[in-house]
Amino acid sequence: MEIQYIFELFGTVVFAISGALAADERQKHDWFGIAFFAFITAIGGGTLRDLCLNSYPLVWIDDMNVIYAVLAGILLAGLFYKYFSRLRTTFMLFDTLGIALFTIVGLEKAQSLGVNNFIAVIMGMFTAVFGGVLRDVLINKTPTIFVEEIYATACIIGGICYLILDSFGVDRNINFIVSGSIIAVIRIITVKFNLSLPKFYK
Amino acid sequence: MEIQYIFELFGTVVFAISGALAADERQKHDWFGIAFFAFITAIGGGTLRDLCLNSYPLVWIDDMNVIYAVLAGILLAGLFYKYFSRLRTTFMLFDTLGIALFTIVGLEKAQSLGVNNFIAVIMGMFTAVFGGVLRDVLINKTPTIFVEEIYATACIIGGICYLILDSFGVDRNINFIVSGSIIAVIRIITVKFNLSLPKFYK
């Protein structure tokens, strides 16, 4: 449990950074706006998961460390912003790290609440992508998951991979790292080579 | 209960189809995007209702048949897409069938959870329209219920009709069909003749 918790807090920090950076892509926000977007991005997915699974108290309401992690992310974004020479790439990397970590965190949480494997994978994906969806909807941007890139699909593949390895008895921590890495690698490769899924309607 | 359940699954299929078709109106999505929209459209309204009424587990988390119904809807949309010569009309018909079924399904569910009649009608309407609202918000489209057409109002009228007939002791299944048909007929007539409610501000 200890390591999962560290993964969760680390995921919260990187998602808060990605939220703070993403907000700026569109328009100049004041510090409250940035803090709000960082917060929404970091806790939105987990909140949706917990609302759907009736898991209370919500993580960020019960555990101030999650709040501190968000604040740390905001601080880091503010401090190092001017050193990020290529903002889009930086944002992409933090976001990728975030979805990789949160997919597995969310999947494990859902499993621990007793849902079936299909729902666990969906919940892992929700945990990973929904904070970003909320953030994008609030700034009137079409969410990344609906544009041409492979994004949520990477989370789903990573989640399925976790379940398969788990069924072979692979250690949870190792499985976490392996499956999370698969998500990150898929995401990075598809962005780098501009790959996309086939269109639904030909 | 048996027939209501079939109505609910059938409503899920038609809403998934309408979601898959609606998404395409705007932009070319990959299969994941289409699946996501179909899913959101089909389960969004019921999820909001159950969150508001504290009814757990959520229908789609507990019952894989709902998931299969969504998948069936996606498959049907993909298979028969090219045979739908007039897409807007087809979408409209599936959507109309969906709101007619889900209004009554949602109203009955809310009643069974012990709310008063006013809230039950509101919950029926939410169940019917909110999946589409979520879908439209996610693709940055103004939700149908806020444009000039009579849409949610048809659901409310049908819901009130159900309550009136119910108070006269009309059989639940017959009542379901009658009140659902009223919703569909109102919707179709108002679209065909381009009717709308009076504006609030003169």
Next chain:
Amino acid sequence: MEIQYIFELFGTVVFAISGALAADERQKHDWFGIAFFAFITAIGGGTLRDLCLNSYPLVWIDDMNVIYAVLAGILLAGLFYKYFSRLRTTFMLFDTLGIALFTIVGLEKAQSLGVNNFIAVIMGMFTAVFGGVLRDVLINKTPTIFVEEIYATACIIGGICYLILDSFGVDRNINFIVSGSIIAVIRIITVKFNLSLPKFYK
């Protein structure tokens, strides 16, 4: 408790008015659309708070007076619309009154559910601003809290002020009026003199 309840109902009326007026800023809605926006604006924030805190039944589902307050707000907006010579100013005043009342109502509710002070302030702010956020998202408008004005920040300052006065043993009703007034005054001054927070990224 009595007075808090009256504050809550009064806040619901003014938020319903602000919702009905705000909707019209963008496009001509029919009476259902206006009613829906008034409803969402008035109950959206409290609903999010109660979902996050697992507080059921939701206020508006359990207490028809809240529904009546929304209907009263809609009626007042419809009746007196033509006498509001300067709509934007009128909307701003009702909205300001609404956030001032709901911040403290929401904070007190959260406190009564046993959360820590940080979360109580956040919940007060959510209660105040989230109805408007939902309304704006639904009409594809960038929510007020993300534009340049001081808005949610005023709620947070007022909430912190309430906690400080509370720690000094100030009477709850007096504290409500003082802290609520601080929110309203901050909001009015910043709008009048066009003040804003510093940008996050220089």
